[in-house]
Amino acid sequence: DGGITQSPKYLFRKEGQNVTLSCEQNLNHDAMYWYRQDPGQGLRLIYYSQIVNDFQKGDIAEGYSVSREKKESFPLTVTSAQKNPTAFYLCASSIASGEHEQFFGPGTRLTVL
Amino acid sequence: GENVEQHPSTLSVQEGDSAVIKCTYSDSASNYFPWYKQELGKRPQLIIDIRSNVGEKKDQRIAVTLNKTAKHFSLHITETQPEDSAVYFCAASIPPQGGGSEKLVFGKGTKLTVNP
Numbered sequence: 001d002g003g004i005t006q007s008p009k010y011l012f013r014k015e016g017q018n019v020t021l022s023c024e025q026n027l028n029h030d031a032m033y034w035y036r037q038d039p040g041q042g043l044r045l046i047y048y049s050q051i052v053n054d055f056q057k058g059d060i061a062e063g064y065s066v067s068r069e070k071k072e073s074f075p076l077t078v079t080s081a082q083k084n085p086t087a088f089y090l091c092a093s094s095i096a097s098g099e100h101e102q103f104f105g106p107g108t109r110l111t112v113l
Numbered sequence: 114g115e116n117v118e119q120h121p122s123t124l125s126v127q128e129g130d131s132a133v134i135k136c137t138y139s140d141s142a143s144n145y146f147p148w149y150k151q152e153l154g155k156r157p158q159l160i161i162d163i164r165s166n167v168g169e170k171k172d173q174r175i176a177v178t179l180n181k182t183a184k185h186f187s188l189h190i191t192e193t194q195p196e197d198s199a200v201y202f203c204a205a206s207i208p209p210q211g212g213g214s215e216k217l218v219f220g221k222g223t224k225l226t227v228n229p
Binding site for chain 2: 031033035040041042043044045048050056058059090097098099101102104105106107
């Protein structure tokens with residue numbers, strides 16, 4: 001299970017606050033992804049990046065932002081504009097975008113108080 | 114955009130029986146169809162995948178079939194064991210659109226329970 005890590009495991013936030021979730025990989029993968037997992041909803045793509053200094057919106061990008069300044073890092077910021085941020089967030093990476101196995105991190109559970 | 118429908122949402126079988134999970138997709142340009150298994154409290158992991166130039170692929174007790182004409186693919190698990198209990202997700206690739214790059218769309222998942 002090594003290679004891609006997320007921190008923290010649990011995160012609590014007050015309404016109106018921004019919070020940043022960390023995702024790091026040492027697999028030398030070019031592509032990285034952020035998914036949101038809610039019960040019964042599967043994995044929904046928030047943002048993805050196929051290469052350093054490039055990223056694209058996924059299906060539910062509103063209220064989120066990302067950066068990709070380093071190949072190994074892809075942090076996700078949940079802003080106060082996200083109306084329902086309480087969820088389980090999964091980061092993943094793959095050797096390249098598209099038709100390649102994605103390796104997932106252990107996830108961060110965010111709870112808004 | 115691509116829509117991936119997965120059925121059933123829950124599935125309960127007796128140990129030793131077979132389990133079948135089905136997915137349909139809408140984009141005929143999709144070429145890659147992976148299946149992920151997520152055990153309780155753990156991260157999803159790839160268990161098998163299939164590409165559009167192949168109709169069936171097997172790996173020990175698991176197999177995946179693909180019907181490109183009908184746009185559906187299925188996961189088959191034979192001789193189920195309690196450790197097969199997990200949530201299974203299917204996915205389909207979406208070719209680059211509007212300047213973006215290729216990505217996956219996931220189904221909503223199937224919770225499989227194997228009763229001893």
